Amino acid sequence: MKNRPGLFVTGTDTGVGKTLVSAALLHALAALGERVAGMKPVAAGADLVDGAWVNEDVLALREASPVPAPPDLVNPYLFREAIAPHIAAERKGVRIELLRIVAAYEALAGEGVPVLVEGAGGFLVPLGPEKDMADLATALGLPILLVVGMRLGCLNHALLTAEAIERRGLQLAGWVANRIDPEMAVYDENLASLAGRLRAPLIAELPWMPRPDARQASRYFPPQGLNRWWSALLGVQSAD
Ligand SMILES: Nc1ncnc2c1ncn2[C@@H]1O[C@H](COP(=O)(O)OP(=O)(O)O)[C@@H](O)[C@H]1O
Numbered sequence: 001m002k003n004r005p006g007l008f009v010t011g012t013d014t015g016v017g018k019t020l021v022s023a024a025l026l027h028a029l030a031a032l033g034e035r036v037a038g039m040k041p042v043a044a045g046a047d048l049v050d051g052a053w054v055n056e057d058v059l060a061l062r063e064a065s066p067v068p069a070p071p072d073l074v075n076p077y078l079f080r081e082a083i084a085p086h087i088a089a090e091r092k093g094v095r096i097e098l099l100r101i102v103a104a105y106e107a108l109a110g111e112g113v114p115v116l117v118e119g120a121g122g123f124l125v126p127l128g129p130e131k132d133m134a135d136l137a138t139a140l141g142l143p144i145l146l147v148v149g150m151r152l153g154c155l156n157h158a159l160l161t162a163e164a165i166e167r168r169g170l171q172l173a174g175w176v177a178n179r180i181d182p183e184m185a186v187y188d189e190n191l192a193s194l195a196g197r198l199r200a201p202l203i204a205e206l207p208w209m210p211r212p213d214a215r216q217a218s219r220y221f222p223p224q225g226l227n228r229w230w231s232a233l234l235g236v237q238s239a240d
């Protein structure tokens with residue numbers, strides 16, 4: 001397994017804020033002067049905009065990326081239906097090739113640019129009969145950021161995901177607590193329960209936002225901590 005500069009963003013489920021967190025992180029890194037590109041290798045669900053099929057995750061990551069990148073490298077596989085990717089692929093007679101995604105990653109990262117890769121769904125979402133999102137993370141050899149959608153049930157989902165990551169010999173590099181349920185009871189106790197059990201740093205805590213916006217959400221990544229964490233991840237000495 002090759003260690004590449006970059007990050008693989010997974011989540012406790014679909015709809016837990018992976019895209020919002022990924023786009024916010026891209027903005028926060030851009031504000032630190034970092035060069036980084038966003039990638040959404042497999043996307044399901046597209047709308048026809050001015051004659052072209054557009055996926056909103058791909059759009060959000062491209063808009064937030066400080067380093068511009070061609071759409072076909074950012075998103076090698078796009079399916080129109082918002083359904084499980086392996087079923088969408090099967091219906092179209094398409095085989096999702098991990099090597100094609102790795103090649104797109106390499107092309108994006110070509111000039112030493114770290115790439116932030118957003119997975120689809122949760123960590124074990126299938127990509128075909130014998131492969132899943134975890135195989136993609138393994139093929140890319142990236143450290144992983146876990147977005148925890150803070151709601152009832154998230155402790156189990158977060159700990160199962162962390163265990164799956166560790167079992168594959170991958171690095172859980174950090175996690176983000178994203179408050180998707182403003183009504184969640186005993187939020188602080190849940191946060192502390194996770195902090196005591198996940199063997200990785202809490203990178204940011206995002207509140208519930210009535211009008212979620214990636215640029216606004218980027219303010220919740222404390223710059224100094226982010227700088228130190230990102231530098232360590234890329235294996236370079238932090239300046240501060
Ligand atoms: N902290 C938050 N506060 C309010 N809404 C949020 C928050 N995080 C995510 N959302 C909303 O929840 C939905 C799912 O978020 P998204 O980032 O698309 O999740 P995922 O990429 O994991 O599927 C989106 O409509 C998003 O705007």
Ligand SMILES: [Mg+2]
Pocket residue numbers: 018019020057118
């Ligand atoms: Mg998403």
